Amino acid sequence: MADLHCSLAGIEAPNPFWLASGPPADSGAKVARAFEAGWGGAVWKTLCLEPIVNVSSRLGAVTGDGGAVVALENIELIMDRPLEDNLKEIAEVKKRFPDRALVASVMAGPEEAWRELVRRVEEAGADGLELNFGCPHGMCERGMGSAVGQEPKVLAEITGWVRGMTGLPLVVKLTPNVTDITEPGAAAARSGADALSLINTIKSIVGVDLERFSPLPRVAGRGTSGGLSGPAVKPVALHMVAELASRPETALPISAIGGASTWRDAAEFILLGASTVQVCTAVMLRGAGIIQDMVGGLSDYMDAKGFESIEAMRGRALENRVAWGALDTAFRAVARIDLSRCTACGLCVTACRDGAHGCIVPSSPAPEAPFVVDVSCCVGCNLCSLVCPEGCIEMREA
Numbered sequence: 001m002a003d004l005h006c007s008l009a010g011i012e013a014p015n016p017f018w019l020a021s022g023p024p025a026d027s028g029a030k031v032a033r034a035f036e037a038g039w040g041g042a043v044w045k046t047l048c049l050e051p052i053v054n055v056s057s058r059l060g061a062v063t064g065d066g067g068a069v070v071a072l073e074n075i076e077l078i079m080d081r082p083l084e085d086n087l088k089e090i091a092e093v094k095k096r097f098p099d100r101a102l103v104a105s106v107m108a109g110p111e112e113a114w115r116e117l118v119r120r121v122e123e124a125g126a127d128g129l130e131l132n133f134g135c136p137h138g139m140c141e142r143g144m145g146s147a148v149g150q151e152p153k154v155l156a157e158i159t160g161w162v163r164g165m166t167g168l169p170l171v172v173k174l175t176p177n178v179t180d181i182t183e184p185g186a187a188a189a190r191s192g193a194d195a196l197s198l199i200n201t202i203k204s205i206v207g208v209d210l211e212r213f214s215p216l217p218r219v220a221g222r223g224t225s226g227g228l229s230g231p232a233v234k235p236v237a238l239h240m241v242a243e244l245a246s247r248p249e250t251a252l253p254i255s256a257i258g259g260a261s262t263w264r265d266a267a268e269f270i271l272l273g274a275s276t277v278q279v280c281t282a283v284m285l286r287g288a289g290i291i292q293d294m295v296g297g298l299s300d301y302m303d304a305k306g307f308e309s310i311e312a313m314r315g316r317a318l319e320n321r322v323a324w325g326a327l328d329t330a331f332r333a334v335a336r337i338d339l340s341r342c343t344a345c346g347l348c349v350t351a352c353r354d355g356a357h358g359c360i361v362p363s364s365p366a367p368e369a370p371f372v373v374d375v376s377c378c379v380g381c382n383l384c385s386l387v388c389p390e391g392c393i394e395m396r397e398a
Helices: 028-037 083-096 111-124 152-163 182-190 231-245 263-271 281-286 288-305 347-355 383-387
Strands: 006-008 011-013 017-019 041-047 059-063 069-074 101-106 128-132 170-173 195-198 202-204 226-229 254-257 276-279 333-337 360-362 371-373 393-397
Touching: 011 101, 017 288, 028 041, 028 083, 028 288, 041 083, 069 231, 069 281, 083 101, 083 111, 101 111, 111 128, 111 152, 128 152, 152 170, 152 182, 182 195, 182 231, 195 231, 226 231, 231 254, 231 263, 263 276, 263 288, 276 281, 281 288, 333 371, 347 360, 347 383, 383 393
Parallel strands: 017 041, 017 276, 041 101, 101 128, 128 170, 170 195, 195 254, 254 276
Antiparallel strands: 006 011, 059 069, 069 226, 202 226, 333 393, 360 371
């Protein structure tokens, strides 16, 4: 069987699935329960020296068909429980689960505050530190979080501070709310970071209350911008992970974050260069027990593909990620309809007519073949295959 053991900048874990810094990792009880279920590691919810007061309510969502959450927005701040309680619980959990990765997410302002926080977390026995330069709301107004992550010079300065304060592995958590993710990534690498984690949440407004004229979620009649997470942000995260993993100036170990809900998601991140995959929103929605399917599914996939280890699998898709200009413009694909499964719903006809090239047309004289693809005008855009509810349209090489 495939070996799921992984290492991130010297931090060892039995598998690459880690709880991300957030509500599922905000107490010793939750982290211990996750470790019992089989999670390989956890990044403790961000700790800070100053008292934190959160708001109510805190979450909003974008839902798809059937009410499934495709994106979750939060306006919650970092850890609001006493620092001493968290440090005690970190020590207890690490003693109980010595083989699991336990990283502490940290955030501070002045250099001396960083020094004090780092010292106390190190004494608690954490395996490493994740410097949170990504939080896009609340803390950035205080000069922390994404306010640092968006300024490579400031990020580099603070990373350098912390590098001089501890021998623990340093993971720098990047914000996606930038034009070019490689700039802060390179700044972190130059300043002593041992690894990168990304993405943090994307700045967003999840919706507006049309009756009360307030952004959602509402807090006493008002709203604010928050951080978007969940399956909808995965494409952004995949792109940014690949950008960093493919460049020599940012080629540090990567802990990928952003919409991972299944073993397939994790496999995609690893194939694009990640060493570990952090999960938050999926645990919030479905519980820590999802780890069983994630571990089992990834193990089966690796066995099927002949990958004996995470390292053997890592980055295998990067060689096939090229600039647009390197794509083969002579290659042609066209749509093919499996008529044995087609229910003649007509969605492909409408989508192709109004959103593509009008290549799928009804074939009324032949009821056994309700639709016909005119391959002479099909450009292989894939739209019909994406809207087909039966999955009976595939794209084939012409």
